[in-house]
Amino acid sequence: MRKEDFYGVTTAPVEYIEFFREAVKYQTFHAHNAFFEQCMYQNILVKKYGWPRIPIKQWRCSMAKSLAYAHPQSLDNATQALGAMHQKNKAGRAIMLKLCKPNKNGGWNEDPEDFEKLYQYCIDDVAAEREIDRLLPDLIPQEQTYWFLDQLINQRGISIDTGSVKKALDFIHTYSENLNNIVFEQSGMQLDRVTRRQAVLDWVRSQGIEIPGYTKGDVKTVLEGEIPEAVRIVLGAKLELGKTSVAKYEALRNSVGDDGRIRDTLIYHGATTGRWTGKLFQLQNLPKSSIKNTEQAIALLKNQTLEGFEIFYPDVMGALSSCIRGMIIASEGCELFVGDYNAIEARVLFWLCEEEYGLKQYRDGTDIYVDMAKRIYGGSDISKLQRDLGKRAVLGCGYGMGHVKFAQTCAAQGQPITGDLAERAVKAYRDTYGNVCRGWYAQENAAISVCHTKQSAYCGRIIWKMDSRGTLLCQLPSGRCLAYPNAFLEYVETPWGERKIALHYMAVDSTTKRWGKEHTYGGKIIENITQAIARDLLAAAMLRCESRGFPVIFSVHDEIVADVAEGSKTLQEFEQCLCEVPGWATGAPIRVEGWVGRRYKK
DNA sequence: CGTTCTCGCGCG
DNA sequence: AAAGCGCGCGAGAACG
Numbered sequence: 001m002r003k004e005d006f007y008g009v010t011t012a013p014v015e016y017i018e019f020f021r022e023a024v025k026y027q028t029f030h031a032h033n034a035f036f037e038q039c040m041y042q043n044i045l046v047k048k049y050g051w052p053r054i055p056i057k058q059w060r061c062s063m064a065k066s067l068a069y070a071h072p073q074s075l076d077n078a079t080q081a082l083g084a085m086h087q088k089n090k091a092g093r094a095i096m097l098k099l100c101k102p103n104k105n106g107g108w109n110e111d112p113e114d115f116e117k118l119y120q121y122c123i124d125d126v127a128a129e130r131e132i133d134r135l136l137p138d139l140i141p142q143e144q145t146y147w148f149l150d151q152l153i154n155q156r157g158i159s160i161d162t163g164s165v166k167k168a169l170d171f172i173h174t175y176s177e178n179l180n181n182i183v184f185e186q187s188g189m190q191l192d193r194v195t196r197r198q199a200v201l202d203w204v205r206s207q208g209i210e211i212p213g214y215t216k217g218d219v220k221t222v223l224e225g226e227i228p229e230a231v232r233i234v235l236g237a238k239l240e241l242g243k244t245s246v247a248k249y250e251a252l253r254n255s256v257g258d259d260g261r262i263r264d265t266l267i268y269h270g271a272t273t274g275r276w277t278g279k280l281f282q283l284q285n286l287p288k289s290s291i292k293n294t295e296q297a298i299a300l301l302k303n304q305t306l307e308g309f310e311i312f313y314p315d316v317m318g319a320l321s322s323c324i325r326g327m328i329i330a331s332e333g334c335e336l337f338v339g340d341y342n343a344i345e346a347r348v349l350f351w352l353c354e355e356e357y358g359l360k361q362y363r364d365g366t367d368i369y370v371d372m373a374k375r376i377y378g379g380s381d382i383s384k385l386q387r388d389l390g391k392r393a394v395l396g397c398g399y400g401m402g403h404v405k406f407a408q409t410c411a412a413q414g415q416p417i418t419g420d421l422a423e424r425a426v427k428a429y430r431d432t433y434g435n436v437c438r439g440w441y442a443q444e445n446a447a448i449s450v451c452h453t454k455q456s457a458y459c460g461r462i463i464w465k466m467d468s469r470g471t472l473l474c475q476l477p478s479g480r481c482l483a484y485p486n487a488f489l490e491y492v493e494t495p496w497g498e499r500k501i502a503l504h505y506m507a508v509d510s511t512t513k514r515w516g517k518e519h520t521y522g523g524k525i526i527e528n529i530t531q532a533i534a535r536d537l538l539a540a541a542m543l544r545c546e547s548r549g550f551p552v553i554f555s556v557h558d559e560i561v562a563d564v565a566e567g568s569k570t571l572q573e574f575e576q577c578l579c580e581v582p583g584w585a586t587g588a589p590i591r592v593e594g595w596v597g598r599r600y601k602k
Numbered sequence: 603c604g605t606t607c608t609c610g611c612g613c614g
Numbered sequence: 615a616a617a618g619c620g621c622g623c624g625a626g627a628a629c630g
Contacts, residue, residue: 271620282622285613399618527619557614
């Protein structure tokens with residue numbers, strides 16, 4: 001970049017450096033997605049041009065603020081949702097992207113008019129960022145601390161076994177090409193690959209076979225029936241190649257840095273409940289391994305040809321999918337310390353609702369799933385399968401699920417049950433943990449009443465209040481608030497056909513990504529709060545880990561992973577660190593299980 | 603031809 | 615009494 005191109009100002013950069021040297025002593029630096037800004041500042045201005053380093057703690061991020069206030073992530077959508085005066089300059093953004101990429105002839109776009117528009121885009125962006133930073137409430141101090149930790153973790157990155165990733169991609173490409181060739185032959189040259197949903201469905205139906213949709217379940221059901229061999233082969237190929245999980249190897253290859261680490265994969269407060277979400281190589285949905293010895297599979301992946309690998313693992317794609325977690329490895333001279341919170345949400349739910357019987361069970365170490373199974377089945381001799389149903393009830397019925405949905409959920413998880421049994425399970429849960437059910441109605445009523453009166457109110461461990469922008473706030477025991485923007489009351493028709501008042505608010509729809517009207521009810525509110533409290537416990541533990549010599553590399557909702565110098569720490573110290581709870585959570589019955597190893601696994 | 607929507611997958 | 619919830623990404627299909 002020519003020096004006079006810097007924001008269109010022709011003053012010598014040296015003056016800026018002096019200005020920054022002074023400013024860095026006492027100023028904070030604000031940006032929307034400050035991680036990006038930090039990368040550019042550190043790697044270009046500091047490393048190449050000698051500007052002064054800005055410590056993480058002097059950065060602030062309006063994207064983090066927007067997410068924590070249950071508003072959209074992107075600057076564009078956030079300014080729209082807030083009705084800001086300054087909106088994102090979309091045309092300018094298009095120019096920026098154009099100037100970033102080579103043109104068709106491989107040269108660079110150097111149109112001076114485009115540069116003028118680029119400068120204006122930068123100015124507009126700063127105006128929009130300033131305005132929303134002003135409109136949005138600051139993070140509370142505790143959350144600001146968690147955001148600093150988030151930035152540190154995202155900069156630190158995660159060590160990846162890049163050699164094995166490369167080998168797995170070779171296997172995947174060869175194997176899927178072979179399989180697609182077979183599909184091509186078997187379909188009479190009608191289908192070149194099985195990922196074309198509509199084309200495959202049309203073809204299957206043309207073969208006289210009925211198929212409702214193209215989900216794994218739909219395909220499996222059809223495969224169980226009497227069908228032509230060609231259809232069997234094509235649908236079998238769909239199941240093998242339909243594992244989106246294998247695409248994660250591609251994601252890894254595309255996002256790993258030259259030093260073998262992936263960075264910037266966590267989004268602070270990505271979910272409205274405060275949970276971290278993921279991007280690039282999304283860590284929150286890595287498939288669990290379905291094979292016994294993943295270490296062995298990865299060793300074969302390293303040393304064998306595809307043909308050799310296939311002898312040990314005929315389900316090549318399934319085996320590779322099982323190896324993905326193992327691509328995350330400890331850094332040189334380090335070990336992974338991994339800790340998992342046992343049934344964190346069920347425990348937090350009882351604590352939130354002051355459900356004393358459930359709390360006592362967890363404190364006493366009762367097998368709570370067996371206890372629930374006894375109540376459902378009415379016997380005392382509980383089989384493994386019956387305990388499984390008890391577990392599904394304990395983990396699934398805390399947020400108001402009805403028996404029809406419960407039966408569906410069980411079937412989807414491979415344990416189909418009768419409607420009668422589903423009814424008994426739901427009733428058993430509600431009878432046993434009455435305070436949980438009372439919590440649904442209490443929180444819903446409190447939220448609605450505060451929305452109506454605008455006066456703050458306690459409800460158990462929660463405080464509800466309205467802020468000056470009309471956002472309904474749900475203050476958690478940690479002091480953090482969940483936000484329900486533009487809250488208002490309106491009638492809805494319930495699933496059972498009744499008309500009743502419901503809490504409405506604006507939100508980013510998690511599937512459509514659009515800003516729109518939503519409404520909520522007791523079970524959902526309790527779920528939001530429970531998930532949020534579990535996240536607060538996790539965040540507090542991550543911070544403790546960091547300060548006690550367990551450098552955190554990521555977390556997955558109920559699990560913390562640290563990359564620790566070999567021999568410097570014990571597992572017991574780590575588990576102890578995770579088990580502590582902040583003062584606000586005294587009495588929450590937490591249990592942690594940990595392990596140490598060189599490769600990540602589940 | 604590039605962007606947006608929809609479906610399907612996998613996790614807690 | 616009643617209604618589980620929270621995510622992101624890839625690929626294809628639809629749209630402009």
